[in-house]
Amino acid sequence: MKKLTIxxxxxxxxxxxxxxxxxxxNHNTFQNMLDNRPESVNPPxxxxxxxxxxxxxxxxIAYSHAVAVAKVEKIEEDSYDGIGYELKLAVDEVIxxxxxxSELILFENLYGGHIKExxxxxLFLRAxxxxxxxxxxxxxxxxxxxxxxxxxxxxxxxxADNWISDQNNTLDKMKDYLSKIPVAYTSNDNSIADSxxxxxxxxxxxxxxxxxxxxxxxxxxxxxxxIGIEIIExxxxxxLSEEVKYLWPSEKNMAVEEEYFVFVDAxxxxxxxxxxxxxxxxxxxxxxxxxLANK
Amino acid sequence: xxxxxxxxxALSTMFLSVYATNSIPEADRLSCWNATVDSTDSSGNQRIYxxxxxPKIAFGGVMSMGTFSASNIEAYTTYAAQEWTTVGMPVNxxxxxxxxxxxxxxxxxxxxxxxxxxxxxxxLLPGHTYFHNGTGQPEKNWYYNSDVxxxxxxxxxxxxxxxxxxxxxxxxxxxxxxxxxxxxxxGHALGWYGHSSNTTDIMHKAAxxxxxxxxxxxxxxxxxxxx
Ligand SMILES: [Zn+2]
Numbered sequence: 001m002k003k004l005t006i007x008x009x010x011x012x013x014x015x016x017x018x019x020x021x022x023x024x025x026n027h028n029t030f031q032n033m034l035d036n037r038p039e040s041v042n043p044p045x046x047x048x049x050x051x052x053x054x055x056x057x058x059x060x061i062a063y064s065h066a067v068a069v070a071k072v073e074k075i076e077e078d079s080y081d082g083i084g085y086e087l088k089l090a091v092d093e094v095i096x097x098x099x100x101x102s103e104l105i106l107f108e109n110l111y112g113g114h115i116k117e118x119x120x121x122x123l124f125l126r127a128x129x130x131x132x133x134x135x136x137x138x139x140x141x142x143x144x145x146x147x148x149x150x151x152x153x154x155x156x157x158x159x160a161d162n163w164i165s166d167q168n169n170t171l172d173k174m175k176d177y178l179s180k181i182p183v184a185y186t187s188n189d190n191s192i193a194d195s196x197x198x199x200x201x202x203x204x205x206x207x208x209x210x211x212x213x214x215x216x217x218x219x220x221x222x223x224x225x226x227i228g229i230e231i232i233e234x235x236x237x238x239x240l241s242e243e244v245k246y247l248w249p250s251e252k253n254m255a256v257e258e259e260y261f262v263f264v265d266a267x268x269x270x271x272x273x274x275x276x277x278x279x280x281x282x283x284x285x286x287x288x289x290x291x292l293a294n295k
Numbered sequence: 296x297x298x299x300x301x302x303x304x305a306l307s308t309m310f311l312s313v314y315a316t317n318s319i320p321e322a323d324r325l326s327c328w329n330a331t332v333d334s335t336d337s338s339g340n341q342r343i344y345x346x347x348x349x350p351k352i353a354f355g356g357v358m359s360m361g362t363f364s365a366s367n368i369e370a371y372t373t374y375a376a377q378e379w380t381t382v383g384m385p386v387n388x389x390x391x392x393x394x395x396x397x398x399x400x401x402x403x404x405x406x407x408x409x410x411x412x413x414x415x416x417x418x419l420l421p422g423h424t425y426f427h428n429g430t431g432q433p434e435k436n437w438y439y440n441s442d443v444x445x446x447x448x449x450x451x452x453x454x455x456x457x458x459x460x461x462x463x464x465x466x467x468x469x470x471x472x473x474x475x476x477x478x479x480x481x482g483h484a485l486g487w488y489g490h491s492s493n494t495t496d497i498m499h500k501a502a503x504x505x506x507x508x509x510x511x512x513x514x515x516x517x518x519x520x521x522x
Contacts (some may be wrong), residue, residue, distance in 0.1 A: 047476060049468055050501050052419040063461045109412040126461065130407045139412070143460070218355070218391050224408045226355060226391075226399075243365050245356030245406045267359050267404045 024166045030149060038114055038202060040143075040159040056163050057174075060144040061181055064124045066097035069148065069171070070104065071120045085109065092120065093170075096178035098186040099125060101136040108140065114156035115145060122146040122153060122171065130193045132223040194275040199284055201290045203207045204264040208237030208269050209292070214258050216245075232259065235295045239268050248277055259289045319374045348450050350386045350485055352376050353394035358401030362458040363470060371474040375481040378506070382513040386487060396475065396484045400456035402463070410455050419460050421468060421502050422476040424483035425453045452484040468502055476502050479519070485516050 047265035054060060059068070075087040087106040091099060107128065108115060113123065124144030128137040143160060145152040151170045153241050155161040168177035196202035203209055216228030224247040231240055240246075248254065254277075261278040263271050278288045354372040357365040376386040391397060397407055406413060411427040425450035456473050459465050468476075474496065481497050490500040490513060498512045 047417060047420050047422045047479060047502055048500050049421055049466060051467075102303050107411040127409070128407060130404055130411075132408055133411070165383075220355075220409060224359075228356075241360050242356070244360050245358055247358055247405055269404045269405060269408075 034154060037155070038157045040157045043123060044238075047055050048134050054142045056165070057144075057168055057177070058181075060124045060142045060163065061096070061178065062184070062205050063126060063141045064097060064144070065127050065138075065186060066099035066125045067095050067122065067174075067178055068125060069093045069095065069120060069122050070097055072115060072117050073103075076114075077138065087115065087127060089123075095122075095175050096124075096181070097218065099138075105134055105137045106140065107133075107137065112132075120148060122148055123155065126193070129191055129278075131273050135191065135194075176189045193275045195270045196276075199288045202263050202271060202276060203236065203291065203295075206236060207266040208239035208268075209234075209235040209262070209295075210240045211259060211261055211292070212240065214244075214256050214260070217254055217256060220247065221250075223250055224248060224253075227254055235292050237266075239264055239266050252277055252279065254279075258281060261285070261292060281285060299379070315465045326444055337367075344487060346450050346452075348395060349439065350379075350384075350396055351389040351394050351398040352386050352398065352484075353391040355391055355397040355399045358399055358405040362402055363400045363456065363473070367470060368456065368477070372398050374474060374506070375478045378508055379481055379485065380476055382508050384513065385515055386481065386485070394501065395450055396452050396454065398454045398456070398480075400458070402458050403461065404463075405456045412499055413455065413457065420457060421464065421466050421473065422454065422456050422480045424480045426451070426457070426478065448478050449507065454480040454484060456480075469504075472502050472504055474506055475504060478506060478508070482508075482512060483517065487506065487512075487516055491515070 024229075026237055065249065069092045070089040071092060072087055073090050076086040076088070085108050087108055089104040089106055091102050091104060104125070106123075106125075122145070124141045125138045126141045127135075128139060130137075144163070145156040146160065147156060150170055151172060153164055153169050153171060153174060155163070164174075168174045175264060178206070183188075193205075196205075211232045212229040215230050216225060216226075218226040220226045227246045227248045228242075229240065229246065230242055240262070246264075248270065254260070258279060263270050263276040263278075275282070275284055278285050316349065352372060352375070354365075354369045357363045357368060373388055376388045379386045386396070390429060401404065403413065410423055412425075413420065413423050454477065457466070458477060479497050479502075487498055491498040493509075493511060495505070496509045496511050497505065497507075498515065
């Protein structure tokens with residue numbers, strides 16, 4: 001009996017010690033991780049204009065479409081010709097604004113390795129809304145990314161700690177804080193259509209429409225070529241110019257001397273992911289030709 | 296025998312330390328490196344990168360109507376190449392097909408097609424340099440020397456000059472200031488990863504109306520290049 005008590009005591013001591021050691025290690029790991037965060041996750045080559053620095057949550061919320069809690073499912077190192085990293089995210093909860101997707105693609109540069117696979121973060125998000133990327137593509141606004149530990153928020157960089165305060169440094173307080181901030185605009189306000197069923201509808205939403213001849217092509221990356229143009233006929237707007245070069249889809253394989261009908265926004269970018277840059281081989285070429293003949 | 300080895304070791308150490316410190320003033324080294332607090336990787340090592348080929352720059356175009364004047368940005372590209380060349384870091388101006396540094400300028404929405412992290416990084420920045428190798432992948436060829444814990448080689452860099460903020464409002468700087476921004480960004484393209492702590496240096500992080508490289512700007516790049 002005595003032996004058994006001693007044995008039980010020894011086992012208990014071991015269990016307790018292992019538990020203490022384990023929790024201390026856990027605590028140390030988290031503290032170590034906090035200590036080892038980068039000072040800032042702005043890339044070291046990002047220039048600033050004095051007076052534009054981020055100082056608080058209010059600064060980044062002004063440019064956000066949504067604030068969400070999301071888990072990083074996967075980090076793809078080599079995406080879109082190496083333009084940054086592509087992160088696949090699962091959205092758990094949208095706490096402010098609008099984000100209609102349960103899965104997101106996030107483009108990040110991961111300087112300092114501040115965001116890790118398998119971890120969950122509170123993220124200030126902005127939809128990319130550029131035609132060559134999928135519609136669920138987002139950026140983190142000004143590196144507004146927070147680690148959530150026991151409801152408390154910690155910046156993924158030490159600098160981001162300064163943007164939160166007593167008013168919003170836990171997930172609950174942040175929800176409360178953001179609930180008082182009106183949503184200024186949503187990602188739908190300037191979202192890009194996949195395509196238009198009719199050329200006439202595409203014409204209506206375009207800032208500029210023209211028939212152009214290609215004068216130069218430079219393969220910039222996997223998604224766009226740099227295109228020089230000569231305007232053969234301008235049907236609408238003034239976003240097209242021979243002085244400017246255009247980032248049009250590389251999948252069109254445009255070549256010098258070819259002619260295209262182009263439907264673009266004020267930035268000279270196609271108004272739809274498909275069917276807005278129309279060459280002789282495209283299915284809506286004749287429709288565009290007939291429609292524009294009457295303009 | 297032991298004595299000989301000792302003397303030999305002492306001499307080689309002395310020789311190596313003199314060789315390593317080279318002609319770059321100590322003050323320039325330390326202040327520059329201390330300023331690169333941003334440029335640590337996840338292991339806490341400072342990162343630099345460098346071009347191992349002759350830098351060849353080209354103006355790739357203004358990509359949005361009603362923004363920059365193409366002739367101004369082209370002239371600023373020429374100026375940046377000349378200024379870096381004048382101080383001993385030769386940059387050749389070439390046509391786009393043979394360039395390894397390409398300069399684009401335009402609205403943020405267009406620039407996102409060249410560098411899709413410019414919103415994620417800093418959402419109001421007027422210029423950014425992105426590193427590619429020839430096939431478009433950022434290189435991760437790490438190397439080591441006595442001053443720098445680690446770094447990587449990037450022989451194809453893109454510079455973007457950005458006209459507007461994240462919601463399309465023109466940034467509050469004049470077109471002339473982009474001459475400074477471009478000179479600064481070419482410094483990054485040559486291998487300066489991080490910023491100088493000295494506000495008068497071109498490689499300080501703030502855009503301003505000054506257009507002449509300082510000795511600190513130059514010495515740091517020479518250090519990276521192993522001069
Ligand atoms: Zn910089």
